[in-house]
Amino acid sequence: MPRNVPTATIRTQVTVPLRFADGYATDARVFSFEGLVDGRENLAFGLGDWAGTFTPDDQRGAVPLVRPHSECLTGDVFGSQRCDCGPQLREAVERIADSGGFLLYLRQEGRGIGLYAKLDAYALQDDGLDTYQANLALGHAEDERNYLVAAQMLHALGLSRVALLSNNPDKAKQLDRLGVTVTERVPTGVYLSAVNARYLAAKVRHGAHTLDLPIAGLP
Secondary structure, three states, rough: OOOOOOOOOEEEEEEEEEOOOOOOEEEEHHHHHOOOOOOOOOOEEEEEOOOOOOOOOOOOOOOOOOEEEEHHHHHHHHHOOOOOHHHHHHHHHHHHHHHHHEEEEOOOOOOOHHHHHHHHHHHHHHOOOOOHHHHHOOOOOOOOOOOOOHHHHHHHOOOOOOOOOOOOOHHHHHHOOOOEEEEEOOOOOOOOOOOHHHHHHHHHHHHHOOOOOHHHHHO
């Protein structure tokens, strides 16, 4: 384990059946942890043949598909279309279940600024700012998410190599610095709508997300 990654351990693991609004269902092995540096109740969901897909830290073995997914109450739970978080979560669960791997559910709402601040940012977006500009206007960084706890969780699960299911290059860069080798970055789908077009365009312009969008035609 790299020096800059404090040790975390698995606290509890239990099987939980998952079911989504569109009828898709699967089982997950849900892991909780001790020693996570943010003190939050982050979870890892083992999906599909997560145990048989790979041998922990075996450089020759298969590499599990992993998505670190930052919590989005409005999108994940209530189906808000202001973002693409809910559809990405739904897609990730099925794709990881098909190939074997882990979904890391990270409690860092609103790019790490918290739920109330995220709603404050929504109000500023309604007045014309984009999602990154709104965070700055509130005195935050554009993106305050930190993937140290994700690295802790992966190391606790015995993983040092992953295929990363994400359009966000910053996730790969942070994990690499924290001792988790990203063997490839696997893009998610693009969930473009009239409601979230400006939001997705901002992710491309500010965060270099790999989204195939008609940027020239977006506001």
